[in-house]
Amino acid sequence: PSDLPLLQVDAVVKRFGGFTAVDRLSLDIRAGEFFALLGPSGCGKTTLLRMLAGFETPDSGRIRLGGQDISGVPPHRRPVNMMFQNYALFPHLSVRDNIAFGLRRASLSRAEIDARVAEMVALVSLDGMEKRKPEQLSGGQKQRVALARALARRPRLLLLDEPLAALDMKLREYTQAELMRLQRQLGMTFIIVTHDQEEAMMMADRIGVMNAGRLEQVATPRQLYEAPNSRWIAEFVGGINIIDGEVESRDAGRVTVATQAAGQVTAAAPVQALTTDQVCVAIRPEKVRLSRGEATSDAGDAAGINRLEGVISGISYLGGQTRYQVRLDRGALLSASVANNVRREVDAYDKAERVVVCFAPDDC
Ligand code: ADP
Numbered sequence: 294p295s296d297l298p299l300l301q302v303d304a305v306v307k308r309f310g311g312f313t314a315v316d317r318l319s320l321d322i323r324a325g326e327f328f329a330l331l332g333p334s335g336c337g338k339t340t341l342l343r344m345l346a347g348f349e350t351p352d353s354g355r356i357r358l359g360g361q362d363i364s365g366v367p368p369h370r371r372p373v374n375m376m377f378q379n380y381a382l383f384p385h386l387s388v389r390d391n392i393a394f395g396l397r398r399a400s401l402s403r404a405e406i407d408a409r410v411a412e413m414v415a416l417v418s419l420d421g422m423e424k425r426k427p428e429q430l431s432g433g434q435k436q437r438v439a440l441a442r443a444l445a446r447r448p449r450l451l452l453l454d455e456p457l458a459a460l461d462m463k464l465r466e467y468t469q470a471e472l473m474r475l476q477r478q479l480g481m482t483f484i485i486v487t488h489d490q491e492e493a494m495m496m497a498d499r500i501g502v503m504n505a506g507r508l509e510q511v512a513t514p515r516q517l518y519e520a521p522n523s524r525w526i527a528e529f530v531g532g533i534n535i536i537d538g539e540v541e542s543r544d545a546g547r548v549t550v551a552t553q554a555a556g557q558v559t560a561a562a563p564v565q566a567l568t569t570d571q572v573c574v575a576i577r578p579e580k581v582r583l584s585r586g587e588a589t590s591d592a593g594d595a596a597g598i599n600r601l602e603g604v605i606s607g608i609s610y611l612g613g614q615t616r617y618q619v620r621l622d623r624g625a626l627l628s629a630s631v632a633n634n635v636r637r638e639v640d641a642y643d644k645a646e647r648v649v650v651c652f653a654p655d656d657c
């Protein structure tokens with residue numbers, strides 16, 4: 294990816310009547326980037342993509358591509374293509390004509406169009422299906438026709454609106470890998486919309502999380518998961534335990550919090566300065582360690598920091614991991630996930646068994 298952003302979205306607003314679907318949203322996308330837009334249904338993801346593609350006009354704000362303001366440039370003149378959520382194939386046209394559709398307006402010769410279609414058919418492995426109509430295709434094949442059609446004009450920026458939502462899990466995983474391969478091979482910039490957090494993490498260089506028309510955080514998958522910048526993000530991206538409390542003391546990069554449901558909890562001080570004493574401490578289930586009370590080499594554990602007692606109240610076996618619910622003596626219900634690896638004989642607990650729960654301040 295180069296330094297100059299390919300796409301610059303600057304304080305863009307889109308209203309439908311009195312409803313603000315996209316709310317002063319700003320975002321830079323680098324050339325060659327694989328960017329995922331993640332967010333719950335109705336948060337404005339499709340509306341944002343439609344403005345980038347030129348199907349909707351922002352009420353205010355600016356969209357620049359390669360430094361040029363593209364407001365007023367009609368969709369088919371933008372170096373941007375969009376693959377729609379429902380694929381939007383033309384039912385009466387063959388695979389071949391669906392793929393060629395966007396090329397007809399691009400003043401290419403018949404031979405150039407034929408060559409480009411053949412290239413796209415090979416790229417998405419649809420060889421032999423050129424004459425079929427959409428109704429003669431499976432869901433996965435329709436998805437690939439839509440992708441080939443979107444790629445055919447060789448856009449600089451490809452927008453994919455929930456392209457994998459209708460596929461079964463195996464096909465989805467396969468197609469995720471295919472999209473990553475295509476994006477690298479073609480050297481294009483992709484913005485993919487998904488409401489699936491794992492899918493976003495699996496594919497994207499960076500993820501923008503949208504909520505109610507706003508971008509709440511833009512970060513790498515790791516930053517997003519390990520350093521969410523709000524309670525909402527922490528809860529939206531992956532499982533998390535959240536304990537509410539009040540700051541008791543702060544020193545040397547740590548904050549000690551008095552909580553009703555878990556007693557005293559110590560966390561690494563957050564990056565942003567705390568502006569209030571009312572806080573919540575958040576810890577991922579896989580960072581919660583269970584034991585039968587035996588001492589560990591963990592320094593915090595030895596000093597009794599974040600060492601809480603409780604009872605196993607629920608067990609869910611999930612294959613690679615087991616998810617335990619622990620009811621702390623103080624009342625909080627914590628989720629702890631334990632990898633089902635070589636230590637499984639040691640790390641398996643029974644329902645109603647008393648356990649000690651531990652977690653490091655740095656993991657909070
Ligand atoms: P998402 O793709 O994140 O699910 P959308 O961008 O489709 O969300 O929609 C965001 C909000 O804007 C929704 O509440 C939706 O009902 C509303 N909306 C979208 N398009 C229109 C429209 N053409 N007219 C009125 N409301 C719309």
Ligand code: MG
Nearest residue numbers: 338339378454
């Ligand atoms: Mg949508």
